[in-house]
Amino acid sequence: MADQLIFWVAAIVAIIAAARVILLKNPIxxxxxxxxxxxxxxxxxxxxxxxxxxxxxxxxxxxxxMVLFLFIVMLLNLRKDEFGRDQLPWLRLLGTLAGAAFxxxxxxxxxxxxxxxxxxxQEFGSVRSIGKALFGEYLFPFELTSLLLLAxxxxxxxxxxxxxxxxxxxxxxxxxxxxxxxxxxxx
Amino acid sequence: MTLLPVPLGNYILLSGILFSLGVIGVLTAxxxxxxxxxxxxxxxxxxxxxxxxxRVHGDIGGQVMVFFVLTVAAAEAAVGLxxxxxxxxxxxxxxxxxxxMLKG
Numbered sequence: 001m002a003d004q005l006i007f008w009v010a011a012i013v014a015i016i017a018a019a020r021v022i023l024l025k026n027p028i029x030x031x032x033x034x035x036x037x038x039x040x041x042x043x044x045x046x047x048x049x050x051x052x053x054x055x056x057x058x059x060x061x062x063x064x065x066m067v068l069f070l071f072i073v074m075l076l077n078l079r080k081d082e083f084g085r086d087q088l089p090w091l092r093l094l095g096t097l098a099g100a101a102f103x104x105x106x107x108x109x110x111x112x113x114x115x116x117x118x119x120x121x122q123e124f125g126s127v128r129s130i131g132k133a134l135f136g137e138y139l140f141p142f143e144l145t146s147l148l149l150l151a152x153x154x155x156x157x158x159x160x161x162x163x164x165x166x167x168x169x170x171x172x173x174x175x176x177x178x179x180x181x182x183x184x185x186x187x
Numbered sequence: 188m189t190l191l192p193v194p195l196g197n198y199i200l201l202s203g204i205l206f207s208l209g210v211i212g213v214l215t216a217x218x219x220x221x222x223x224x225x226x227x228x229x230x231x232x233x234x235x236x237x238x239x240x241x242r243v244h245g246d247i248g249g250q251v252m253v254f255f256v257l258t259v260a261a262a263e264a265a266v267g268l269x270x271x272x273x274x275x276x277x278x279x280x281x282x283x284x285x286x287x288m289l290k291g
Contacts, residue, residue: 034228
């Protein structure tokens with residue numbers, strides 16, 4: 001009974017917050033509502049004996065990725081009148097209809113039914129069991145994610161780098177540290 | 188044999204609703220930041236299903252997949268936001284309706 005109550009509260013909170021993410025105009029409020037959705041999903045993960053994933057969800061998703069979003073929203077500092085008159089109103093209507101049709105299709109194909117959950121092995125969802133799977137069976141994909149993250153870091157730096165006309169395109173050889181510091185002080 | 192807290196269909200329905208909200212957000216939002224957040228919403232709907240079926244089958248592989256999805260989401264957010272910053276420098280706006288530079 002308590003389990004069902006927790007599910008329904010978390011599910012309703014997640015859906016309402018997710019709807020407000022896409023409905024509200026202010027991006028900062030949208031980011032905060034997305035964090036609420038992520039925390040509600042973390043509660044569901046805890047209920048499904050995925051303790052480590054729930055912790056990751058809070059720390060990495062709500063803690064790191066959403067802070068990056070918040071940082072960019074504040075960096076861009078969009079004005080209130082940023083988005084003027086809607087130029088493509090029929091496109092919004094069509095998009096909503098397409099999303100609703102997608103949901104209707106999903107509902108039509110999923111059945112009810114009370115699936116039996118497997119009897120779980122000891123420590124299912126703990127750091128130890130996930131670590132064993134990650135560094136055993138899934139070792140190669142795990143190593144590939146490190147390449148992915150490296151590529152993402154490099155791409156983010158290259159794409160977001162400021163290119164002003166006064167800045168030379170080619171890299172200059174690095175100056176000695178003390179000399180560079182002196183030049184910076186003069187400039 | 189144990190039972191899930193609620194029927195399996197409820198989890199799939201919740202995941203479907205969250206995913207559809209993400210789809211609607213991507214299709215209708217004008218602010219590119221909101222579009223990126225809608226993509227995160229869709230990734231999270233998929234994560235929920237992975238965790239649910241990891242529990243149903245008693246297989247830790249589903250949770251490991253969530254770990255990988257988390258990594259991809261972080262990379263996507265970093266690159267996507269960097270592109271947004273570059274676009275904002277060039278156009279002074281993140282309104283996707285104004286991003287028509289590639290239109291012939």
